[in-house]
Structures are given as structure tokens and as C-alpha cells.
Amino acid sequence: MRITVSVNGQPHTRDVEPRLLLVHFLRDELGLTGTHWGCDTSNCGVCTVQLDGVPVKSCTVLAVMADGHEVTTVEGLERDGELDAVQKGFVECHGLQCGFCTPGMLLTARRLLDTVPDPDEGQIREAISGQLCRCTGYENIVRSIRWAAAAEGEARR
Amino acid sequence: MSHGRMHRKEDARFIRGRGNYTDDVRLPGMLYGAILRSPYAHARIVSVDASAAEAHPKVRAVIIGQTLAGLGLAWMPTLSRDTQAVLATDKVRFQGQEVAFVVAEDAYSARDALELIDVEYEPLDAVIDARKALDPDAPVIRDDLEGRTDNHVFDWEAGDGERADALFAQAEVTVAQDMLYPRVHPAPLETCGAVADFDKVTGKLTVWCPTQAPHAHRTLYAMVAGLPEHKIRVISPDIGGGFGGKVGIYPGYVCAIVGSIVTGRPVKWMEDRSENLMSTSFARDYHMRGEIAATRDGRIRAIRVKVLADHGAFNGTAQPTKFPAGFFHVFSGSYDIEAAHCAVTGVYTNKAPGGVAYACSFRITEAVYLVERMVDVLAAELGMDPAELRLRNLIRPEQFPYRSPTGWEYDSGDYPRALRLAMDLAGYDKLRAEQADRRARGELMGIGVSFFTEAVGAGPRKHMDILGLGMADGAELRVHPTGKAVLRVSCQTQGQGHETTFAQIVGQELGIPADDVEVVHGDTDQTPFGLGTYGSRSTPVSGAAAAIVSRKVRERARIVAAAMLEASPDDLEWADGRWAVVGDPATGRSMAEIALAAHSDLELPEGVEGHLDAVTVYNPPNLTYPFGAYICVVDVDPGTGQVKVRRFVAVDDCGVRINPMIVEGQIHGGLADGIGMALMQVMAFDEDGNHLGASFMDYLLPTAMECPSWELGETVTPSPTHPIGAKGVGESATVGSPAAVVNAVVDALAPYGVRHADMPLTPANVWRVINGNPFRTDLAIP
Ligand code: FES
Ligand code: FES
Numbered sequence: 001m002r003i004t005v006s007v008n009g010q011p012h013t014r015d016v017e018p019r020l021l022l023v024h025f026l027r028d029e030l031g032l033t034g035t036h037w038g039c040d041t042s043n044c045g046v047c048t049v050q051l052d053g054v055p056v057k058s059c060t061v062l063a064v065m066a067d068g069h070e071v072t073t074v075e076g077l078e079r080d081g082e083l084d085a086v087q088k089g090f091v092e093c094h095g096l097q098c099g100f101c102t103p104g105m106l107l108t109a110r111r112l113l114d115t116v117p118d119p120d121e122g123q124i125r126e127a128i129s130g131q132l133c134r135c136t137g138y139e140n141i142v143r144s145i146r147w148a149a150a151a152e153g154e155a156r157r
Numbered sequence: 158m159s160h161g162r163m164h165r166k167e168d169a170r171f172i173r174g175r176g177n178y179t180d181d182v183r184l185p186g187m188l189y190g191a192i193l194r195s196p197y198a199h200a201r202i203v204s205v206d207a208s209a210a211e212a213h214p215k216v217r218a219v220i221i222g223q224t225l226a227g228l229g230l231a232w233m234p235t236l237s238r239d240t241q242a243v244l245a246t247d248k249v250r251f252q253g254q255e256v257a258f259v260v261a262e263d264a265y266s267a268r269d270a271l272e273l274i275d276v277e278y279e280p281l282d283a284v285i286d287a288r289k290a291l292d293p294d295a296p297v298i299r300d301d302l303e304g305r306t307d308n309h310v311f312d313w314e315a316g317d318g319e320r321a322d323a324l325f326a327q328a329e330v331t332v333a334q335d336m337l338y339p340r341v342h343p344a345p346l347e348t349c350g351a352v353a354d355f356d357k358v359t360g361k362l363t364v365w366c367p368t369q370a371p372h373a374h375r376t377l378y379a380m381v382a383g384l385p386e387h388k389i390r391v392i393s394p395d396i397g398g399g400f401g402g403k404v405g406i407y408p409g410y411v412c413a414i415v416g417s418i419v420t421g422r423p424v425k426w427m428e429d430r431s432e433n434l435m436s437t438s439f440a441r442d443y444h445m446r447g448e449i450a451a452t453r454d455g456r457i458r459a460i461r462v463k464v465l466a467d468h469g470a471f472n473g474t475a476q477p478t479k480f481p482a483g484f485f486h487v488f489s490g491s492y493d494i495e496a497a498h499c500a501v502t503g504v505y506t507n508k509a510p511g512g513v514a515y516a517c518s519f520r521i522t523e524a525v526y527l528v529e530r531m532v533d534v535l536a537a538e539l540g541m542d543p544a545e546l547r548l549r550n551l552i553r554p555e556q557f558p559y560r561s562p563t564g565w566e567y568d569s570g571d572y573p574r575a576l577r578l579a580m581d582l583a584g585y586d587k588l589r590a591e592q593a594d595r596r597a598r599g600e601l602m603g604i605g606v607s608f609f610t611e612a613v614g615a616g617p618r619k620h621m622d623i624l625g626l627g628m629a630d631g632a633e634l635r636v637h638p639t640g641k642a643v644l645r646v647s648c649q650t651q652g653q654g655h656e657t658t659f660a661q662i663v664g665q666e667l668g669i670p671a672d673d674v675e676v677v678h679g680d681t682d683q684t685p686f687g688l689g690t691y692g693s694r695s696t697p698v699s700g701a702a703a704a705i706v707s708r709k710v711r712e713r714a715r716i717v718a719a720a721m722l723e724a725s726p727d728d729l730e731w732a733d734g735r736w737a738v739v740g741d742p743a744t745g746r747s748m749a750e751i752a753l754a755a756h757s758d759l760e761l762p763e764g765v766e767g768h769l770d771a772v773t774v775y776n777p778p779n780l781t782y783p784f785g786a787y788i789c790v791v792d793v794d795p796g797t798g799q800v801k802v803r804r805f806v807a808v809d810d811c812g813v814r815i816n817p818m819i820v821e822g823q824i825h826g827g828l829a830d831g832i833g834m835a836l837m838q839v840m841a842f843d844e845d846g847n848h849l850g851a852s853f854m855d856y857l858l859p860t861a862m863e864c865p866s867w868e869l870g871e872t873v874t875p876s877p878t879h880p881i882g883a884k885g886v887g888e889s890a891t892v893g894s895p896a897a898v899v900n901a902v903v904d905a906l907a908p909y910g911v912r913h914a915d916m917p918l919t920p921a922n923v924w925r926v927i928n929g930n931p932f933r934t935d936l937a938i939p
Contacts, residue, residue, distance in 0.1 A: 034174015098652030
């Protein structure tokens with residue numbers, strides 16, 4: 001099937017098998033390997049991207065379902081050489097170790113701050129509860145997201 | 158100077174999605190492999206018909222056991238001098254065992270073709286319960302081994318049994334407890350996989366795979382496949398978590414290599430999650446019976462343990478050769494005990510091979526869990542507070558270096574100080590008062606204490622090797638003319654931040670910014686030999702190598718600086734990161750100045766070569782012994798059996814902390830692991846050997862919701878043997894935390910007369926107890 005998906009603002013047109021998963025479309029067709037794959041059952045969340053601004057597990061979306069839609073991956077977070085606040089937060093607060101869960105966490109964090117600019121710890125934990133991290137024990141991910149919220153709050157003032 | 162909190166260098170690529178993991182490697186003309194696995198735990202292979210798969214238009218090769226047998230590659234050695242089938246020829250011995258390998262133009266087609274392979278099996282009775290493995294009528298799993306008539310792997314013991322028995326005979330109080338440390342899996346979020354590229358023209362084989370021990374892999378490939386070692390390059394790119402699961406060589410790696418040799422094209426193989434959970438290295442699976450002999454006032458005198466170790470179908474555990482049960486014999490723990498004895502029996506079962514992985518420091522996890530549960534069992538027997546009982550028995554600071562009853566020499570520590578600090582941070586007395594109030598109201602609150610001593614940094618070559626390869630690690634340091642440096646090390650990070658920490662070590666020693674030091678690792682063509690990263694050995698071994706090679710460079714720099722200053726090297730002192738004439742700091746020369754001079758036309762004394770580069774191999778004189786005190790507070794819902802970890806206080810002493818931020822991150826991760834193992838994670842099987850935890854739907858890992866906000870504290874007791882006093886920390890929290898959680902839950906359930914419960918303490922399991930049923934202490938299907 002011929003599909004056109006806009007990824008990080010760039011339209012991409014490809015002929016794909018109907019069964020192709022969005023995660024494989026991004027990784028193998030477009031070479032955007034920042035989106036990872038980690039389970040067979042939609043549990044781990046390392047494949048999380050934004051579809052029309054909403055976090056989805058790209059292993060659970062067929063590429064054809066993204067036809068005509070806008071996908072944002074971790075590669076799209078940095079704008080004009082400026083890191084997104086959530087990216088900065090993860091560096092500041094050691095929110096990553098192996099980095100495998102990080103892209104998915106960043107995209108969920110971005111969405112959270114877009115909808116809840118000043119989330120408390122409970123809201124952050126709930127927002128990332130569909131995503132696993134095996135390295136950080138989550139503590140520093142929570143702090144990273146709070147750091148980003150504070151930085152953006154500061155910038156708004 | 159360079160030690161201290163510093164943001165990680167590696168983060169720049171990871172936050173941009175620019176990491177380079179094995180599955181990100183794409184080579185021109187690359188093919189994709191997939192593995193057909195056994196649906197049975199134990200079955201004879203009658204026939205394999207791959208013709209339909211071979212006829213698939215996108216398939217380039219199908220490799221089966223017989224193909225490999227023709228090449229002498231059907232079996233490979235394990236890290237414990239056993240053998241393991243690469244692709245099964247005679248029988249399958251666990252569910253998920255590798256049977257055939259398909260290579261196709263794309264990953265989806267390779268998977269399609271698996272369904273076209275027709276394997277005829279004759280199912281056999283399976284051995285699933287390790288306690289029945291040695292029954293006279295148990296089916297013999299390893300009939301491939303000459304003369305094998307049972308499922309026995311090894312017997313091993315340590316300590317002084319007679320002395321322990323004598324103390325037991327006269328003891329005022331004894332307690333005994335059976336416990337199981339269930340089979341778990343490290344489950345890093347990146348699964349295992351490999352990209353193999355054999356170049357027929359040059360004869361060079363390049364393998365990308367997420368290995369924690371790239372050099373050991375290269376040597377093993379050379380030994381197994383007969384390929385010349387200098388024609389093998391193992392590249393371990395970014396690794397998405399390892400935790401011990403990525404130490405060994407898996408059949409899929411060998412299949413990818415054979416696939417590339419057969420097709421003449423690069424071959425990528427990545428396992429999926431269920432393959433990862435079913436076939437790669439599990440951990441634990443120790444059935445233990447512990448006993449303590451003590452005085453009535455709570456002085457522990459002797460400890461005995463019997464262990465039945467389930468090693469699965471092939472003994473694939475990665476232990477130093479002399480220690481088939483790893484370092485389990487540190488089970489006397491952190492206590493000053495007169496006598497200790499353990500006897501471990503290993504058996505084969507129809508389960509996946511392995512037996513070490515998962516942040517366990519060579520079985521110290523099992524040992525710490527055993528002793529820390531036993532101490533609580535004793536506390537219950539004596540009616541004594543578990544923290545108080547520990548304080549009464551901890552090794553005292555003046556006893557270091559402390560010779561343990563099983564022969565370890567603990568290097569340094571102040572244990573009571575660490576436990577008291579943890580109690581202070583937790584507000585221990587207040588918590589006990591709160592617990593009493595809540596109990597009076599019928600609420601279930603528990604407080605769990607654990608104390609651990611780790612033994613990491615394996616190890617002295619004289620005592621420790623893996624497959625004959627001594628556990629020493631190399632380091633090379635180059636200093637460029639402008640004073641920027643490149644450090645090459647044999648270990649490989651899986652998230653521990655080596656690119657930062659090791660740069661800090663060099664920076665500190667040379668008086669240059671850590672940003673001026675590039676760390677190269679994970680590529681056997683570019684780094685010196687060494688055994689890699691596991692058992693928390695990177696900082697204790699490679700970190701020591703990095704410090705020592707830096708000091709060698711510094712000594713070379715001294716000679717050059719002396720020539721620059723027209724002084725004698727003996728008249729110089731190293732101060733503030735510069736070589737200067739003693740008492741005259743103004744003469745100080747920085748490393749950058751010295752490096753330039755070392756590469757210049759400056760006249761050097763007779764016999765001095767110039768440049769500053771140096772190499773070293775670090776053979777640790779002893780292990781290092783990090784330790785810590787943990788306190789966990791839980792609330793149990795009597796209606797649902799749900800355990801909520803309310804607080805977790807962790808005081809760690811890992812010696813000198815090079816980058817405290819990274820150390821704390823390591824601890825956080827290990828604490829989450831402890832909660833996972835104590836409350837959620839288990840690899841269970843039914844009586845036919847069907848794996849009941851083969852996906853993340855069934856194998857439950859902790860999320861942000863199950864983890865509390867960790868409360869950390871620290872003490873610092875430098876290691877006397879490590880050049881910078883660091884002890885290592887990677888696995889400390891995974892080792893120490895499960896017992897704290899279980900102790901807390903058992904404490905909460907004390908009103909029900911519970912003294913012990915086997916992990917995982919799932920709501921269903923806890924609820925049974927609350928409703929008057931005994932805790933299940935085995936994992937058979939009810
Ligand atoms: S890959 Fe695990 S949720 Fe998508
Ligand atoms: S940083 Fe490794 S899984 Fe999250």
C-alpha cells in the first residue's frame with residue numbers, strides 16, 4: 001500500500017506491506033532508529049512516539065494507520081539546534097542510563113507538559129506508568145520531568 | 158578536581174535518539190535471521206524438514222542442527238565447561254530451545270518461513286521440579302554426555318562443617334528455614350541479538366552484539382570456530398541494559414555468524430521478547446535450607462546452608478572456574494560468626510540454561526537474601542528487634558581486614574555506623590511506634606531491615622578465571638601533543654556511564670578536565686584485552702587500571718617536566734595537577750605543556766623514549782567489599798493482599814565515589830530491581846515445562862507506580878587495595894534490597910504467625926495468608 005506519513009514535519013511516501021508496524025516503518029524505512037523496540041505485547045513503551053501529538057506505542061500501530069497523520073519521534077524534539085526542555089532535564093537530573101527507554105520517556109514527558117504544565121510527582125508517575133525503565137528506578141526520570149516543567153515555567157514568566 | 162558530580166558525556170547522543178544499539182546497525186546487503194524454537198521442554202527430534210522454507214522466495218538459507226553438525230558446530234562450550242546445543246540435533250531440552258535458523262531478505266519473511274519448517278517431535282517426560290531431578294526414575298536430560306546416567310551437575314562445599322556442627326550441637330537456640338530464591342530474568346529492555354559480517358576476501362569476521370565481555374567473546378569464537386583470533390572483531394555498541402544477561406554467548410550469535418559465512422552477506426538476528434525471556438540467561442533458582450545456631454541473648458554463633466541449584470538443561474553459568482556456586486559462600490554475610498558451612502548441589506532440569514545473570518555479583522544475591530532472611534527468622538524466634546539483633550552481630554570496625562569463616566578477607570568497613578545512619582534516616586523508633594498503633598487498629602504495616610556485604614571486582618588471577626582466562630583487565634592511555642587524552646579499556650558500559658566516570662578518573666590523575674579525555678571501549682580491535690563488565694567489576698578492576706595507567710603517564714611526564722625545568726625528576730612534586738620543583742609552585746608545568754614538550758625536539762635524558770603514552774594490566778590483589786544498610790516500609794491491604802512500598806531508605810558505602818550522581822543512579826535502579834523480585838517477577842513453569850512468564854504481560858516488572866521515591870544515605874570507607882579507594886556499586890542495591898522488602902512484608906504479616914514467605918509476594922500470595930492459608934513456598938501449579 002502507498003502511504004504518506006509526516007514525520008517530524010517531513011512528508012514521507014512509501015509502498016509498504018499492510019502488516020508493517022509503525023515502529024519498523026520508522027526504523028527500517030526511514031532510518032529513524034531513535035525509536036526502539038522492546039517487547040511483543042505493548043508493555044514496555046520504548047517504542048513510544050507521538051501520533052498527532054498524542055503518545056502511542058508504535059509497535060501497536062500499523063504504518064498504514066499513520067497514513068495522512070503527523071508523527072513526532074525523538075529526532076524531532078530538538079528544534080533549530082535547541083534542545084527541548086525535557087531533553088535538557090534528562091541530562092540535568094541523570095534521567096537516563098542505558099538510554100533505551102529514553103526516547104519514549106521524552107515523548108511522553110513532552111505531551112504531559114503540553115497538557116499539564118506543572119505536574120506533581122504523582123501525575124508524572126502516572127503519565128509514565130505505561131513505560132518501563134530497567135536502569136533508573138524512575139526517581140531521576142521524575143526529577144528530570146519536574147526540572148523541565150520548572151524550566152518552562154521560568155521561561156513563561 | 159575531576160571527581161565529583163558531572164553530567165554524563167554519553168547523554169548527548171541518547172537524548173537525541175542517536176545511540177547506536179545492535180539493532181540500529183545496518184549494513185549494505187544485510188540479511189535477517191530468525192530462530193525456530195522448540196514448543197516442548199523435553200522431546201526427541203524425529204525429523205526436520207526445511208524444504209518448504211528453503212523454497213520461500215525470500216529465503217537465502219536454512220540452517221538446522223545437522224548442517225552445523227557437519228561443520229562441527231552443533232555444540233558449543235558454555236562458560237562453565239559444559240556444552241550447549243547451538244541448534245538441537247538429538248533432543249530438545251527446554252521449551253524455546255533453538256532448532257533451526259532461517260536467513261531471509263527481510264525480518265518479516267524470515268519469520269514467515271519459520272512456519273514452513275516441519276519438525277517431528279517425540280515428547281518425553283520432563284524434569285521441571287529441581288527437587289525431583291535426582292530421583293532414581295527421573296528422565297536423564299543430558300544423555301548426550303558420555304556415560305551420563307543422572308541429572309547431577311556438581312557438589313560443592315565451603316567452610317568448616319565439623320566446627321559448625323559442634324556449635325549447633327551445643328546451641329541454646331537454633332532456627333531453620335527452607336526458602337526458594339525463584340528463577341528470575343534480568344530483562345533488559347534491549348533484547349539480545351547480533352549482526353555478523355564475514356568477509357570472504359580478507360577472512361575477517363566482524364560481530365556486533367550487545368556483549369558485556371567483548372574480548373572473552375572474541376577468544377571463545379576463535380576457540381570454537383577455529384577462526385584465527387586476529388581475524389575476529391567483536392564490536393559491542395551501545396547496550397540497552399545488560400544486568401548480567403549479556404555476558405554469555407547465545408546460540409543465535411553463532412547462527413548469525415554461520416549464516417553470514419554460508420550466504421556471504423551480513424546477517425542480523427534480533428530475538429523478540431518472548432525468546433529473550435524463554436531462552437537467554439535466567440538467574441537464581443536456588444532452593445535453600447538455612448540454619449542458625451545462637452545464644453539466647455542473640456549472639457549468632459554458626460550458620461549452615463544446604464542448596465539445591467537448578468541450572469537448567471545446560472550448565473551455562475558464568476562463574477570463576479574454582480567456584481561452581483559463584484561467591485555464594487559469603488553467606489555468613491556481615492556478621493561475626495564463628496563457623497559457617499554450605500553445601501551446594503547443582504542439577505539439570507528441562508529449563509533454559511544459565512544460572513548467574515542479573516546483577517547478582519556471582520550469587521552473592523542469593524547468599525545475602527539467605528542470611529538476611531535467616532536473621533529475621535532468628536529475631537522472631539528470640540522476640541528481638543531485627544535491627545537490634547543485627548547491631549549485636551555485625552562485624553566491628555576494628556576487626557577489619559576481617560577473615561570470614563569461609564575464607565574471604567573483607568577489606569574495610571564500619572557496619573554499625575551504616576546501620577545506625579539508615580535507622581536515623583528512616584526514623585526507626587518512630588516507625589516502630591507507628592506500627593504498634595496501626596496494628597492495634599488492625600492495619601498491616603511492616604518494617605524490613607537488611608544489611609549486605611558485597612564482594613566485587615573479580616578478581617585476583619591466581620584464584621579467578623573464566624574458562625582459563627584470568628580476570629585481569631588492561632588499559633591504554635594516549636596523551637596527544639596538545640594534552641588531550643584517549644583511554645582504551647576492556648570493559649563495556651551498559652548504562653553505567655563509563656565514558657564519563659573513566660574520563661573523570663584519568664582527569665583527576667593527570668590534572669586535566671574530564672572533557673579532555675575520550676574513553677574508547679566495546680571494540681576488540683581498539684581496546685586491550687580484559688574480561689569485561691559484570692559482577693560490579695568495572696570500577697574495581699578497569700577503574701583501577703585507568704588510575705594506574707594514568708599514574709604511569711604521570712611518571713613519564715615527570716621526566717619530561719624535569720628536562721623542561723632542567724631539574725632532576727627527584728626534585729619535582731605533583732601538586733594541583735602540575736609537576737613543579739619542590740617548594741616552587743611557580744615552576745609548575747601542566748600536562749598540556751608537558752605533552753607538547755614530550756612530542757617536541759626537547760632533549761630528553763638518555764634512554765627516555767619521549768611521548769607520554771602508557772599501558773597497564775590490572776590484576777586485583779583482593780576483591781573489594783562494598784556494603785550497605787537498607788530499611789523498607791510497606792503497607793499491606795488486608796482486603797486485596799496488595800503490598801505498597803511506602804518508603805525505602807538505602808545507606809550505601811561503596812568506598813570513594815568518583816561521580817556521586819552516577820552512583821546514586823546505580824543504586825536507584827538496583828532498588829527498583831529488588832522491589833520487582835520481591836513482589837512481582839518470577840519465571841514459573843507448569844509441570845510439562847511450559848514457560849508461564851514468557852512475556853511482559855506475565856513477567857511483571859516494576860513501573861514508576863510500584864517504586865517509591867528512594868531515600869539515600871552514604872558512608873565512605875575507602876578500599877585499602879584499590880588505587881583510588883573505590884569499591885564498585887553496580888549490583889549493591891540489587892543484592893541488598895530484596896531481603897529488605899520481604900522482611901518488611903513478613904513483618905507486616907507477623908500477626909498471622911508468618912515467619913517466612915517466598916518471593917514474589919504477589920497480592921494473590923499475600924491474600925492467601927491473610928485468609929488463613931499457608932504461603933506457597935514452591936512455584937508448581939496449584
Ligand atoms: S515495543 Fe514494547 S510497547 Fe512497543
Ligand atoms: S535508561 Fe535503561 S531502560 Fe531506562
